[in-house]
Amino acid sequence: MEENKQNQNNVAALEAVMFLYGEPMDLEKLSKVMKISTEEAKTALEELKNNLLSENRGLILIEKGGSFVLATKPEFSSFLDNFVRENLKEDLTPASLETLSLIAYFSPISRAQIDYIRGVNSSFILRNLLIRGLVDRKMKGNMYLYEPSFDFLKHLGLENISQLPEFVRFQQIKDNYFSAESSKSENQPAFI
């Protein structure tokens, strides 16, 4: 009885971990993250796999070379593909356009800077722009810097961002803004 309860808990924990990690994980990694033995992880995996067979579950457990990942059931793939495509095709919202223009003119720019200038959190919009291939990001130090994608610039008929209209004027605004902000206080403006 006690053991059964513990198993249930492991299955639930496993679901939470795999749901969030979203990348293939092997037994070793799973057991390390969940702080259980590989044997227990294996039992939990089998049980989860079994549970997912139920008709009211929309996910499957995919195994590839000893690693496991959660994915949507293939029977839903046609309508999910449509869903993804529709989403990517949607017109840009004013907020997305604003963020995109900020990245185009002020790149490379960090998320904290984008958030600070816009005055709201931009993580959802940035993710949207990323998967639509309109912006790229690269790691610098411990943060991502965003810039317009090569494809997007090409789409606009530009070779580089300095060909954007009034590029120099906006650059000056950027420089003024950030230098004024940082001279005003010791505290990083983006993290007040």
Place this chain on the structure above:
Amino acid sequence: MEENKQNQNNVAALEAVMFLYGEPMDLEKLSKVMKISTEEAKTALEELKNNLLSENRGLILIEKGGSFVLATKPEFSSFLDNFVRENLKEDLTPASLETLSLIAYFSPISRAQIDYIRGVNSSFILRNLLIRGLVDRKMKGNMYLYEPSFDFLKHLGLENISQLPEFVRFQQIKDNYFSAESSKSENQPAFI
């Protein structure tokens, strides 16, 4: 029998859609994506929510203002430490805490109301909370109303705002106070 089968299928499809999308979705969006009525979407959501209560499930359904998102159960947060956002690790200043608790317990609430209760100008604090993604705002008439964000709910591991400790008690303070206010005078400077 047939209908039950259809329901089951909807629950599975719902799980797949929400898993794939990852961001909050409202009934309208769900019904459009899944090509079912909003009524059916609602039934499926309720059933999913019910299924998640089981001890062998690791997820919860978080609800805010008619939108829903799948998230991990808070009891497994110790396995998921490395997903904590940097800007949520910081402590809140007394002023931020004051403002955030007003928004959490009294939402939707306008800036004028917040300023009035706090007796001070809250624009900086509100901006800071917006940037950190802890509150959302929506335009109503010609003013913004503030409410706690999904990130706020997730950070506290709540399925909806009414799970905040002593929510009903503090709601009553709001109701008492604001109803007394609005019945008393036509010209209420603080609530324009």
Place this chain on the structure above:
Amino acid sequence: MFEMKSVEFSGPLDKLLELIEGKKMDITRISLAEVTADFLTYLKDLTQANQENKNDSLSRIIADFLVVASQLILIKSKAILPEIELSEEEEESIQDLEKRLELYNQIKPMLAVLKKSWKENSPSFSREMFSSIQPVFYPPLKISINDLKLSLQSLVDSLGSFILETEKIERQIFTLEEKVAELSQRITDGISKFSQVISKKSRQEAIVMFLALLHLLRDQVLRVKQSEIFKEIELERV
């Protein structure tokens, strides 16, 4: 002494309640008048701390305190000189302060509850949008270089108004210390009327100047004479 971290500073209503509770009094006009001096002392310490260590958020807190300080001074003046007639606006503002304090008193437990939840939280996590989907280049159908420029321009425009707002608040902050020094200097220079001191000054600055006056009075640096309410305040160095 003073903790420099601004996180340690509470807001003006919180401080006011603390002072009233410290005297084991209820929220009344009498108790407000009673704690005015302590409140002003705290404000003075704040401004001093701010001078030693310039800090944006502290400046903002001080601005918040000044608003409440001006209401307290009004209450205090009325308590000292009962014959003062308060205008309707002033009366409303005092009633407002009392009402706010009552409400703040009621919601204080709420802050404590949230603070605890925030500290002892077990978070939930959701997935990133389409986290399993690889980026695909999907240009929006209608987008031109000009759209980008216009969008950025309107953002920059709104930024301007926010910067102005920041400066406005900063301009309002005249540190008490500065004003005490200024007032002291001007009396030494031979100015003997308060109206001369505050001529051409904003309302906000005049209030701080009056605070400075009270401080010099308390420290027995100067003597004042006022023949009648709303008449000239004569200043004289001790």
